[in-house]
Amino acid sequence: QQQVKQSPQSLIVQKGGIPIINCAYENTAFDYFPWYQQFPGKGPALLIAIRPDVSEKKEGRFTISFNKSAKQFSLHIMDSQPGDSATYFCAASNLIGNEKLTFGTGTRLTIIP
């Protein structure tokens, strides 16, 4: 049962462009939406996270946009760099209930110079 749907599966963007990765969820009890970044040979690491009481959160070049009514959230990377090439996972959790994270299927992002 896929509770968090992520797209696209892969994405190639030129340096300086703005890649956008989208996720949609079904469970309205989710109250925490993190994005994890994974480089080859490494485990995923938390990049940025948002709670549903705000519609946008920025940390450096990374922005999460959140649409509660549509049950969608997305990651935008401003001024993308080759070093941003990685696999990105969205996730969702009901932290009031438990600390389980439900992950999306991942997006392999390649930034070309």
Add this chain to the structure above:
Amino acid sequence: DVKVTQSSRYLVKRTGEKVFLECVQDMDHENMFWYRQDPGLGLRLIYFSYDVKMKEKGDIPEGYSVSREKKERFSLILESASTNQTSMYLCASSLPRGPGYEQYFGPGTRLTVT
């Protein structure tokens, strides 16, 4: 820095063997998790543990068991390895829920079952 270590980066086992994957975290975290990562399927939770000797099934527990005898160590056991258990296995740990909740991942163990 939080460190989560996994006993092996690569492991090759034969069908039917009993396999142990070990995970150790050094930050006194209460929660520990085991995931498997497969292309196109993302990360899927196998088991998690909220405390020593406590465990709960995740989304895909079939064919796996776990052991947590000490707070810092969480073991994943494949009782009788099968080829469909060939995968990347990731361990993670976290503090209990709260602001800035984060799971910290180890580097993974790539298991091949032949």
